[in-house]
Amino acid sequence: MPIKVQLAVDMTCQSCVDDINGVLGTVPGVDKIDISLDDKQVMVEGTATPSSILKAIKDTGRSAVVRGTGSSSGGNIGAAVCIFEEGSAMGNHATRGLARFVQIDETTCFVDISVSGISDGAHGIAIHECGDMSQVPESCGGRWNPDSVELDRLVVKDGWGDLAFETDRFKVWEIIGRSMVINAGNEGGVLAGVVARSAGLFENDKQICACSGNTLWTEQRLVDQGHRL
Template identity: 75%
Template sequence: MPIKVQLAVDMTCQSCVDDINRVLGAVPGVDKIDISLDDKRVIVEGTAGPSAVLKAIKDTGRAAVVRGTGSSSGGNIGAAVCIFEEGRALAHSATRGLARFVQVSETTCFVDISVSGIANGSHGIAIHECGDLSQVPESCGAHWNPDGVKHGDLATGHRGDLGNLVVKDGWGDLAFETDRFKVWEIIGRSMVIGAGPDDLGKGDSAASKVDGGSGPGILAGVVARSAGLFENDKQVCACSGNTLWTEQRLVDQGHRL
């Protein structure tokens, strides 16, 4: 189901516009591109995830920030974001990725996850009951499982079971649609990415039946409401006074938001 992604992009001339049109035109799932040089705004429509669109623009050397996401059918049903940070001592950790959630219809949620700077291979990922990151993963509680079912895959396991994210050359992403939860049901909960792969409950160990044996949580974050389309037009961060471009460069360098 198509979604729209609104981005702020640091553009200075028509050549920037032409370059961004070119790179986005090569991204699978991008159906429509609308660029405003005066507003430094790019709107992309299609089935491509926000992380793929953002990465394509950043690969041109330009600073870019996702300002909002929403359904192509119109209206903002709901959107959320989870910022992944490292380890137990989150006060001193680095930002390593994002999960974005877009409610594209009353029944379907689009999920887009991207991480960087962790070990190559498969990493289990799940939504947990609690939004307490004081002692990851114990303080996050168990996998979110309101139906009381056994641990498993995205289709049949806990509603918080999201399967595996595969990291290659330091970068991993995962995008899918699901009708098993809605954005407003997961806001305030946490997400945890494990050190190893999730066996989807098919193993023989006790851990397989709990979390797929994915090991200790190495990245975690809290799911929070985010801006829908055209809900965020800021150019300067009210917290730090930095421009959007400075804020994004700090994030890209691994600093906390």
């Protein structure tokens, strides 16, 4: 099914627009590209996945954030955000990153995760039953994922890691109020946060992130460079 993908992208001049047009034109499934330099917004229509579109733009060296997706006929299905804080295994509960969830269609959810300042290596990711952050990971309950296994592995190198993927293992409306927990071997839940509803496609034109006060792309760049939010 054709979809629209809305992204906030750090663009400063027409050269940025030309570069993004060029790289997106090589992504299979991209049918239409609409770029607004003034609004720093990119709209893509077609059958390409949000993760492939996001990767293509990031490969140009520019920071980008998927703000929402929806069907080409209009309408937002669902979106959510999770702000990660350090769990009890790490100590001081500093903010370390975030995850964004956007429902692409009735069965597929796009997930975009960025973290910084945690140990290098492969970290497991899972949705847990509860949104209680009082004693991570025990207070988060058991894994809620329908098959009770990790969603994926987030690889952290030099204190920073990101991951973008599509999944049909849950829908946005099923995880609101639950938690996402990032683990590392025997460390337990090193990062965790509550999944909360957020604005979807065309529902919020703000360029400032409420959790950090930075523009969306500055926030992403800070994470990309290994800094805390």
